Amino acid sequence: MYVGECQGPGVRTDFEMVHLRKVPNQYTHLSGLLDIFKSKIGCPLTPLPPINISIRLTYVLQDWQQYFWPQQPPDIDALVGGEVGGLEFGKLPFGACEDPISELHLATTWPHLTEGIIVDNDVYSDLDPVQAPQWSVRVRKADNPQCLLSDFVTEFFKLCRRKESTDEILGRSAFEEEGKDADISHALSKLTEPAPVPIHKLSVTNMVHTAKKKIRKHRGVDESPLNNDVLNTILLYLFPDAADKSADGSEARTSPSAGCFPPTDNEDYNIYIQFKSAPSDSLTYKLALCLCMINFYHGGVKGVAHLWQEFVLEMRYRWENNFFIPGLTSGAPDLRCCLLHQKLQMLNCCIERKKARDEGKKGSNSDRSSGDIGKTIDLVGKDYLKEGDKEKGEVGKSWDSWSDSEEEFFECLSDTEELKGNGQEGGKKGAAKEALKPEGRLHQHGNLTLLHPGDPLYVPVTQEPAPMTEDLLEEQSEVLAKLGTSAEGAHLRARMQSACLLSDMESFKAANPGCCLEDFVRWYSPRDYIEEEIVDEKGDVVIRGELSARMKIPSNMWVEAWETAKPIPARRQRRLFDDTREAEKVLHYLAGQKPADLARHLLPCVIHAAVLKVKEEESVEDISSVKKIIKQIITHSSKVLRFPNPEDKKLEEIISQILNVEATIARARSLKAKFGVEKCEQEDERKALEKFVNSFLEQPEVSVTGAGRGHAGTIIHKLFVNSQRVRWTF
Numbered sequence: 263m264y265v266g267e268c269q270g271p272g273v274r275t276d277f278e279m280v281h282l283r284k285v286p287n288q289y290t291h292l293s294g295l296l297d298i299f300k301s302k303i304g305c306p307l308t309p310l311p312p313i314n315i316s317i318r319l320t321y322v323l324q325d326w327q328q329y330f331w332p333q334q335p336p337d338i339d340a341l342v343g344g345e346v347g348g349l350e351f352g353k354l355p356f357g358a359c360e361d362p363i364s365e366l367h368l369a370t371t372w373p374h375l376t377e378g379i380i381v382d383n384d385v386y387s388d389l390d391p392v393q394a395p396q397w398s399v400r401v402r403k404a405d406n407p408q409c410l411l412s413d414f415v416t417e418f419f420k421l422c423r424r425k426e427s428t429d430e431i432l433g434r435s436a437f438e439e440e441g442k443d444a445d446i447s448h449a450l451s452k453l454t455e456p457a458p459v460p461i462h463k464l465s466v467t468n469m470v471h472t473a474k475k476k477i478r479k480h481r482g483v484d485e486s487p488l489n490n491d492v493l494n495t496i497l498l499y500l501f502p503d504a505a506d507k508s509a510d511g512s513e514a515r516t517s518p519s520a521g522c523f524p525p526t527d528n529e530d531y532n533i534y535i536q537f538k539s540a541p542s543d544s545l546t547y548k549l550a551l552c553l554c555m556i557n558f559y560h561g562g563v564k565g566v567a568h569l570w571q572e573f574v575l576e577m578r579y580r581w582e583n584n585f586f587i588p589g590l591t592s593g594a595p596d597l598r599c600c601l602l603h604q605k606l607q608m609l610n611c612c613i614e615r616k617k618a619r620d621e622g623k624k625g626s627n628s629d630r631s632s633g634d635i636g637k638t639i640d641l642v643g644k645d646y647l648k649e650g651d652k653e654k655g656e657v658g659k660s661w662d663s664w665s666d667s668e669e670e671f672f673e674c675l676s677d678t679e680e681l682k683g684n685g686q687e688g689g690k691k692g693a694a695k696e697a698l699k700p701e702g703r704l705h706q707h708g709n710l711t712l713l714h715p716g717d718p719l720y721v722p723v724t725q726e727p728a729p730m731t732e733d734l735l736e737e738q739s740e741v742l743a744k745l746g747t748s749a750e751g752a753h754l755r756a757r758m759q760s761a762c763l764l765s766d767m768e769s770f771k772a773a774n775p776g777c778c779l780e781d782f783v784r785w786y787s788p789r790d791y792i793e794e795e796i797v798d799e800k801g802d803v804v805i806r807g808e809l810s811a812r813m814k815i816p817s818n819m820w821v822e823a824w825e826t827a828k829p830i831p832a833r834r835q836r837r838l839f840d841d842t843r844e845a846e847k848v849l850h851y852l853a854g855q856k857p858a859d860l861a862r863h864l865l866p867c868v869i870h871a872a873v874l875k876v877k878e879e880e881s882v883e884d885i886s887s888v889k890k891i892i893k894q895i896i897t898h899s900s901k902v903l904r905f906p907n908p909e910d911k912k913l914e915e916i917i918s919q920i921l922n923v924e925a926t927i928a929r930a931r932s933l934k935a936k937f938g939v940e941k942c943e944q945e946d947e948r949k950a951l952e953k954f955v956n957s958f959l960e961q962p963e964v965s966v967t968g969a970g971r972g973h974a975g976t977i978i979h980k981l982f983v984n985s986q987r988v989r990w991t992f
Contacts (some may be wrong), residue, residue, distance in 0.1 A: 266302065266602035268375040277302060292317070292382035292389070315375040319391060323366040325985040351499045351552055354875045355410035358928035363936070365402035367980060369963075369968075370394035397966035397975055399957050403929060412921035415872050418554045421861035422910070424563055428856065431567040432487075487561035488586060496552050496569060500545060501576065503588045524992055530874055535598045536900035539866035542874065545589030546603040549573065550867035553860070566857050574852045577609060581845050584617040586610060594729035601906075602863040604731040604794050605848050611729045612845035619841075698775040701833030707785055715776040719785060722773035722831045728839035764823045765838055779824045783809060866903045869916060873899070875922045883930050885958050888923055895919045933958060939976050947973055 266277035280285040288294045292315070300310060370391040372380075380388040488496075498505055531542060540546035553819060556565040580587055587610045594611065595604035644867045702723040730738070770782050784791045784807075793807040813820060855863070873895060880888045933955045934940065942948035950967075954974050957964045966975050 266299070268303070278501040287384065291384055291387065292380070294383075296377065297509075312376040315372075315377060317389065318377060319370050319389065319394075321368045321370070321391065323368070323982055323983065323985055324364070351496060351555060352415055352548060354414060354551065354554075354871055356875055356879055356924065356927075357931070358925065359408040359410060360404065361932055362404045362407040362925055362929045363401050363932045364404045366981070366983070367400045367402065369400075371398070371399045373394040390972040394969055397969040397978070398963050399958070399978065400963040401929075401933070403925075407925055407928065409921055409924040409928060411872055411875060411924050412721065412917060414554055414558050415868055415917050415920060417558050418861060418868050419865065419913060421557060421563060421566065422865065424858045424861075426563070426854070426856065428567045428571060431564055431857065432571065487564035488556070492556075492560055493569070493572060496556075497572070497576070500548055500573070501588060503586075512783060529630060530721040530877065533873065533896065534867075534870055536896065537866045537870045537873075537903045538598065538600055539870040539903070540599045541591075542870070543589065543597075544591075544603065545587060546600065546606060546864070547867050547871065548589065550864040553864060553873055554868050554871075563857050566860070570855065570857070570860055574849070577606075577852060578849055581609060581613055581616075581849065584613060584620060586617075597729045597732050597735075598911070600730065600863055600866055604862075605851060608729060608731055609845055609848045611839075612841035612848070615839065615841040616788040616845075671971050687789055698772075698829060699776055701772045701829075702769055702833065703773045710784065712774060712777050712781050714778060717774070717776070719777075719781060720773045721785065722766070722769035724766050724769045725762070725832050725835060725838045728844075760819055760823055761838060763820075764827055765832070765835055767824055767827035768830045768835060769832045771827055775829065779821065780807070782824065783813065783820075787903055794891070828840060862907075863915070869899055869903065869920075872920050876920060876927070879927050880923070883927055883956075885926065885930055885956055885959060888926055891919060891923050891926075930956060930959055936981065937974070950974075951977075 263279065263281050265279045268275040268277070286294075290299060296315075299313065303310075368391075372389070372394055373396060382389050533539075534541050534547075540550075553566050553569060556569050561568070577587070579585070587606060590603075590607050590610050592610070592614070593607075594608040597604065599607075652969065700720070703720040705721055706725050707719045707721045711717060712719055766786065767782060770785070771777060774781060780791060790810040790813050791807055792810055793805050796804060796806050812818070832888065873892070876888075876895075877892055880892060898912075898919065899916050902908045902916060934952065937951060937955055939948060939952050939955060942951055951974060954964065954967075966972060966978065970977050970979060
């Protein structure tokens with residue numbers, strides 16, 4: 263390509279451009295180009311003044327065969343099921359499958375030369391690129407390089423668009439065989455069945471043995487998407503407690519919170535809150551990684567459906583045999599996590615309650631001290647919510663526990679006849695102390711005494727409130743909203759929300775015979791009992807107390823509940839939380855999940871894992887531009903994943919950003935390998951070379967310090983020399 267421009271005082275001339283596909287030999291060197299230039303100028307002066315020249319020669323290196331593939335080969339010992347390219351479960355792959363750098367362009371420049379200083383013709387040339395005063399380098403990146411991590415996430419995202427159910431993929435499943443157990447009425451009958459197999463005889467392999475046999479009735483061993491080795495490896499990874507054996511051979515089942523203590527000061531750990539996924543050490547997170555790998559390496563959607571089927575059978579087995587689910591924090595479901603994680607936490611709560619009941623424990627005790635002022639009831643508008651529940655993110659207590667048509671669940675004891683003849687009216691002051699035996703006492707509440715009998719006030723054993731997942735809370739909110747704003751609707755809504763209050767009142771009456779509403783308020787909601795000092799007729803200072811103004815509202819819910827409450831200890835009350843019913847609901851929910859539903863639930867966990875992986879890999883390379891992109895990914899993902907059904911287009915944008923980061927890190931590693939950064943023995947040279955290599959990722963063209971005589975220039979020269987040698991060899 264030839265192009266020219268002439269500039270003079272007040273005049274500029276642009277010469278026409280000529281593009282030749284094949285350059286004539288006489289014009290391939292400086293002498294020939296100068297002849298063209300002089301002839302086109304047509305200057306009448308003779309001789310012509312010296313011509314200033316700038317020369318830039320570009321060399322392209324395309325042959326990288328002498329350098330190793332940038333993706334490290336997998337560890338053969340860590341392969342699962344003999345799969346080539348397999349990984350250890352719980353780890354995500356990373357890196358490019360092909361060289362992300364296709365070409366290196368070296369530009370050697372002589373910026374200021376005068377005609378006659380150098381010779382460059384068809385016979386001889388002084389233009390030695392090694393002697394050029396200026397060198398600059400740019401790299402050409404491979405278009406859309408295949409990267410392992412982004413492929414993993416992309417393939418898992420494709421599951422979200424599948425329509426088949428688990429039964430359609432695998433045929434008749436074990437869920438049909440277990441259908442009778444999924445029915446609540448049949449599930450309740452299991453409470454009277456003989457004790458399960460002793461724990462020391464269990465392992466992951468035989469945990470699902472019975473369920474596997476049922477599956478094999480419809481699907482032969484050879485037809486199973488997952489072979490036994492892969493399946494057992496996954497189950498041992500997900501449920502390590504089944505393989506932990508003590509010295510006497512018995513298995514040590516973990517408690518619900520074992521091995522799962524959130525480090526609140528760890529920024530990487532707490533990303534799950536922003537993504538609404540699950541903690542990185544939780545069962546849900548591990549399950550997402552396993553399903554992602556199964557989908558990529560071991561059978562695709564069929565493998566995913568098979569593993570999920572086995573997982574649900576394991577959940578039922580643990581529920582029926584009182585085995586805690588590992589990798590989940592104890593307590594109520596964490597509403598900051600994905601719904602599937604909440605469901606597993608709910609099932610663990612059910613197992614914990616059932617296990618405590620079966621072992622004779624009466625559940626956790628609630629010590630409502632005088633300082634716990636968050637347990638008061640807001641009576642404004644007769645919509646009564648316990649403030650402590652608001653802090654926990656709950657809308658209110660289980661509304662359906664007030665339904666008289668429901669079957670009552672409680673542990674019946676033989677001493678119920680003690681309640682006969684008790685016509686105590688707890689709301690009237692001065693009522694005579696009934697001849698009731700105190701029951702369900704936890705401990706004495708400081709120095710407080712009952713107002714009228716004068717006996718010490720005891721803190722009762724109470725029921726724990728019912729844990730709820732976000733879908734149950736949403737369902738309850740909709741039901742409460744449908745009651746409307748009428749007086750009757752507000753009253754019914756208050757009754758539904760006050761089941762826990764009624765239970766606590768009954769426990770308090772049982773623990774403190776002869777008590778009154780004021781006694782209960784002094785313990786349960788101290789700020790609603792106002793005390794003041796007054797001077798009596800004798801001139802003595804006495805303390806007189808009374809209920810707050812809102813407690814004196816006519817027909818308020820506290821008075822109504824107190825009059826309704828009977829002195830029944832918590833162990834004989836109807837359960838606020840029916841663990842049997844809730845567990846069956848969770849198991850039914852899990853069994854009904856399609857692979858697409860499962861992928862939607864776990865996609866935040868997969869993206870969470872991918873972000874942690876790129877952060878881990880970036881920390882090794884320390885690339886400033888990548889740090890910025892990772893922050894953008896976290897910000898973008900936190901906005902998108904907070905919604906229950908994010909748009910596919912936005913999810914694709916997140917995956918594309920992850921691909922961009924992975925490809926950039928892969929390019930950095932490829933360049934470092936080619937330039938031998940790790941081989942530099944001197945620390946200063948290594949840092950300078952690493953900075954030079956990272957510049958390619960942020961700048962279109964990078965100047966080479968020292969040109970061909972510098973450290974980087976020497977390496978580039980060797981790259982071209984070695985490439986020529988390889989070409990000559992072939």
